[in-house]
Amino acid sequence: MDTEELTAWLRLTLSTGVGNTAARRLLAAFGLPQAIFQQTEQALLSCVTPAQARTLCSVPEELEAQVRATRQWLDGAAAAGTAPPQEPAPARRLLTLGDAAYPRSLLATEDPPLLLYVTGAARFVQGDCDPFPSTRCLAIVGSRNPTAQGADNARQFARALRAAGCSIVSGLALGVDAAAHEGALMDAGDPSLPATIAVVGTGLDRVYPRRNLDLARRIAQHGLLVSEYPLGTPPLPPNFPKRNRIISGLSQGTLVVEAALASGSLITARMASEQGREVFAIPGSIHAPQSRGCHALIRQGAKLVECAQDVLEELRLPAGPGPSARDPAEGTATVDGDGVGEPPAADGAGPHADLLAALGFDPASLDTLQARTGRDTAGLQVALLELELEGRVARLPGGWFQRVGSA
Template sequence: MNEHALLRDWLIALRTPGLGSVGLRERLAATQGSIGEALAHLRRHASALDARAPAWLEQPDEARIAADLAWLAEPGHRLLRFTDVDFPPQLETIAQPPAALFVSGDASLLLRPQVAMVGARSASVAGKANARAFARTLATAGFVVTSGLADGIDGAAHEAALEAGQPTVAVIGTGPDLVYPRKHRDLSSRVESHGALVSEFPPGTAARTDHFPRRNRIISGLSLGTLVVEAGLQSGSLITARLAGEQGREVFAVPGSIHNPLARGCHRLIREGARLVESASEIVESLIPAARALGVELAQRLEQSPADRQERGQTAIGGWRVDPEYQRLLDVLGHEQVALDELAARTGQTAAVLSSMLLMLELEGRVEGLPGGRYQRLPGG
């Protein structure tokens, strides 16, 4: 079966009423990943799904499927299926993992270490300033800032990452061709051009209240940790934080004034065990081991060395890009064990900048971090 036919079958399955991601995953597992066989089984047992399922499976809306295929045919658009080798492994361990994601932009960013940033839509001026500061530092430290494109903290986080010249990922609660809220049309376009827009919902799907809690599990699931910058006691951000905790991810919260209602949600999280943070460097330090583990897992999953991927013209797993400063650091590092302060003296870079660069090189398998804050270039690195 050619790719066009495979995509058509996937789109029919994804739009089948009453099936859902879990049902589709189960059916594909039973057919060893054959979407054609899965659809055939669904047609035989359609009555067990939704009342609308039999009619849809018997005669899908061809205009709707054609529109979906047209969207996927556009440059930079992709249906990232859980059967694809580069589907984010972070999502495989969450409750109700998505069967597929519609991606507009750079899908390889979903394989990079990410930090979710969430908070109040009606954020204060100070809250948005904090979000920008945290996002800027996290982005330049090598973490992809992931959020939901909402007003307030989400928008500030995306903006700051882009202003720092770094990519950002937005997981949205509509189809990938729609923008919500509409005021973020320009921001959405910039995220698409310099990062990735991600949705579990097919093109044309309008915003619905129940979509946003569903997308929150993907925001937290993609990320190594979730930072709540500002949130009231009824904030949806607390749902994302709860999901992150259930998924075994780190939860961070920024404290605020006891007189600020938008700080109460963060204070509750801290009382319940979230880590109180006052600077982004605390988050970077906390998540480096998880980022390294993710890099190892991805390398094993793809079963290719960095050189193999570069030879095939593929984006490196850790997101490290050819840069003269990185090459200079490797030259200075040599093949001996060197302490971070010695590297700082040799390169003239600050310890914070070097830590970020070394993290990316570690994720690429070019440098190894050793006890005592020492680093060593690996053979072939």
């Protein structure tokens, strides 16, 4: 993309009050952005409002600085702090709505972004590989504050689906998103597909939250990071619900692991449904607030899933080698006809089998466990510590404990 074309595209996206819908009308009427800005204000009125036409006839103050920053970003090596010296710098690309490499699945949605900033492994960004395989992308989203079991479910489902040849799409947020990206990076999968795609709500010259900086670096080595926002865009709250349409739009289906009733994950699920994509949800405890969103989705018609194979079968995708797609989170509960979680065989033996049975699959306090088991406080704390060290029990805030399925 030469500087003139880059300037025109950025000017279109930076024109205040001219949204994607109006911009697409202008592109349909006049062609490339350069042609739009050659029109008179009167000619523009055939597509936009008078206020929008006046805006388009003036040059945004920040345009020159944004063009310079974007050109430097496209031409330069990895920005300071985004790639350790021993790692190759991630490749970068700016995809326009008319680019042949623009994701076809997004083009089919109601509100595709005008521009997509993309960075990641060179073989996906600049090579012959399809960076956005619409039939092999699956979104995994959920709570920023998941239970220990919820985070593990996200990690193991992502790993199993990646092993089956899928790219995992999520939003780089804390909690379920981060766990899904981590799980996808655990398995090599198909090298011709990105391991995972992170759709972010900031400019790609920054990472939010900062706690996920190392994760973002690893994604850039084995997958892609994507944003519709100009460089320098901070983590503004409205950006994150808006970017969710890209997460669902890139994906053939969306799996919600844990979600409260009012959450961004349910926004993503709603958008997926509106885009004609499949929605899946993992059921959880009736006592856990993080499960209520998933239960609401299931009541509304989302597919209830217990293992990755359920997702693959619904989408008619073959299972691949690697971790079992039939049971990606070995050690988790299965659900019988009465809705009661039954512990796996491995938990039915050992010195603390009675404690695990008493704990069940809902969070419980020390006092509750003491009442259920009759153990003294000191002995109970020792047993819980042993189970925690074995990875079979997680300690939650407030002195609560929860059983965790082992991968």
